[in-house]
Amino acid sequence: MTRDRLAERYRAYIDCLNRQDWARLGDFVHDRVRYNDVQIGLDGYLRMLEGDFLAIPDLRFEIERLLVDPPGVACRLHFDCTPSGRLFGIPVNGQRVRFAENVFYEFEDERIAGVWSVIDKAAVAAQVQVAPPSS
Amino acid sequence: MTRDRLAERYRAYIDCLNRQDWARLGDFVHDRVRYNDVQIGLDGYLRMLEGDFLAIPDLRFEIERLLVDPPGVACRLHFDCTPSGRLFGIPVNGQRVRFAENVFYEFEDERIAGVWSVIDKAAVAAQVQVAPPSS
Numbered sequence: 372m373t374r375d376r377l378a379e380r381y382r383a384y385i386d387c388l389n390r391q392d393w394a395r396l397g398d399f400v401h402d403r404v405r406y407n408d409v410q411i412g413l414d415g416y417l418r419m420l421e422g423d424f425l426a427i428p429d430l431r432f433e434i435e436r437l438l439v440d441p442p443g444v445a446c447r448l449h450f451d452c453t454p455s456g457r458l459f460g461i462p463v464n465g466q467r468v469r470f471a472e473n474v475f476y477e478f479e480d481e482r483i484a485g486v487w488s489v490i491d492k493a494a495v496a497a498q499v500q501v502a503p504p505s506s
Numbered sequence: 507m508t509r510d511r512l513a514e515r516y517r518a519y520i521d522c523l524n525r526q527d528w529a530r531l532g533d534f535v536h537d538r539v540r541y542n543d544v545q546i547g548l549d550g551y552l553r554m555l556e557g558d559f560l561a562i563p564d565l566r567f568e569i570e571r572l573l574v575d576p577p578g579v580a581c582r583l584h585f586d587c588t589p590s591g592r593l594f595g596i597p598v599n600g601q602r603v604r605f606a607e608n609v610f611y612e613f614e615d616e617r618i619a620g621v622w623s624v625i626d627k628a629a630v631a632a633q634v635q636v637a638p639p640s641s
Contacts, residue, residue, distance in 0.1 A: 374575075436610050436622065438580045440509070440573035445580030447610055447622055459628070473608035473624040475571050475582055487571065487582055489608040489624040493594070 372481060378439045380481055381446070385432050391424060393417055401484040408487075427454045435471070442479065448472040459492040461499055470494040507616060513574045515616055516581070520567050526559060528552055536619040543622075562589045570606070577614065583607040594627040596634055605629040 372380070384399040402413050411419065424430050429452050436447040450470050454463040470491045477485035507515070519534040537548050546554065559565050564587050571582040585605050589598040605626045612620035 436578070438573050438575040438578045438610065440575050443571070443573045445573045445608075445610065471622070471624060473580075473610065473622070475573070475580065475608065487606070487608070489606060489626045491624045493627050 372441050372478065374439045374441060377441050377444060377478060378437065380478070381437065381439070381444045381476070382434070384483065385434060388420065388432050391420075393421070396420070399482055401479055401482040404482075404484055404486065406486045406488070426456065426458055427452045429453055442477055444476040444478065446474055446476070448474060459490070459495060461492070461496050463495065463499055466499055468495050468498045470498075507576050507613065509574045509576060512576050512579060512613060513572065515613070516572065516574070516579045516611070517569070519618065520569060523555065523567050528556070531555070534617055536614055536617040539617075539619055539621065541621045541623070561591065561593055562587050564588055577612055579611040579613065581609055581611070583609060594625070594630060596627070596631050598630065598634055601634055603630050603633045605633075 380399070387395050387399055396417055397413055400413050400416050403410060404413060404416050405411070406416065406419070427450075430450070431452065433449045433451070434446055435449040438445040448471065450472070451467070453465050453467050455465060457463065458468070471494070472488055472490045474486060474488040476483050515534070522530050522534055531552055532548055535548050535551050538545060539548060539551050540546070541551065541554070562585075565585070566587065568584045568586070569581055570584040573580040583606065585607070586602070588600050588602050590600060592598065593603070606629070607623055607625045609621060609623040611618050
């Protein structure tokens with residue numbers, strides 16, 4: 372796959388997530404996809420995404436930096452959202468948080484077959500004002 | 507800069523860190539380098555690295571995945587080390603921890619001018635056995 376084609380495929384994948392077009396997820400994600408070295412498969416990947424949108428009703432994936440080096444893609448994603456309850460174990464409860472995810476992908480047969488992600492959870496914790504215990 | 511030249515420059519930078527060859531750091535890092543959108547400059551960058559080696563005497567940077575898309579580089583770094591005291595606010599105290607850093611770089615004039623890093627601090631916290639309070 373050329374660099375331009377891979378960049379186009381990746382952007383189409385991000386659009387698919389933002390539209391929550393789960394019927395098309397398999398066009399972009401391999402049946403045997405691995406996430407942080409665990410084989411979760413397409414079904415596990417879909418459940419993970421559905422869980423993300425349940426925790427963050429206004430979730431939107433924004434590409435901040437994109438590097439393409441076939442068959443790999445690296446992306447710094449930016450999130451600006453208001454998770455409804457706990458996120459990463461942190462009681463966000465509807466506060467606005469902004470954070471980054473630096474993530475690597477490996478493509479096979481034009482689909483994502485491997486993902487290695489690190490999310491800046493510490494940034495979320497630093498932004499959340501935890502209410503003092505009621506007296 | 508070609509892809510191959512940039513990959514070679516980045517590997518030489520990692521070697522420089524692992525040798526703690528601070529006299530040569532300026533060959534690889536720009537005077538006005540920005541780290542996570544804060545201009546810390548070469549001096550601030552050196553102080554950050556010196557602090558890292560002070561906290562982690564056996565610190566070693568290992569390239570796990572490298573993507574090169576000039577003028578950008580993205581790297582997943584692997585660490586396997588025994589920090590002497592606290593690391594990221596976590597009382598590691600000489601226990602062995604393994605964690606990843608997903609980091610993006612932008613090069614200018616063959617030197618690193620911008621860095622956007624996310625370190626998997628949650629992985630460190632999950633590995634540390636905190637001793638129960640002594641009775």
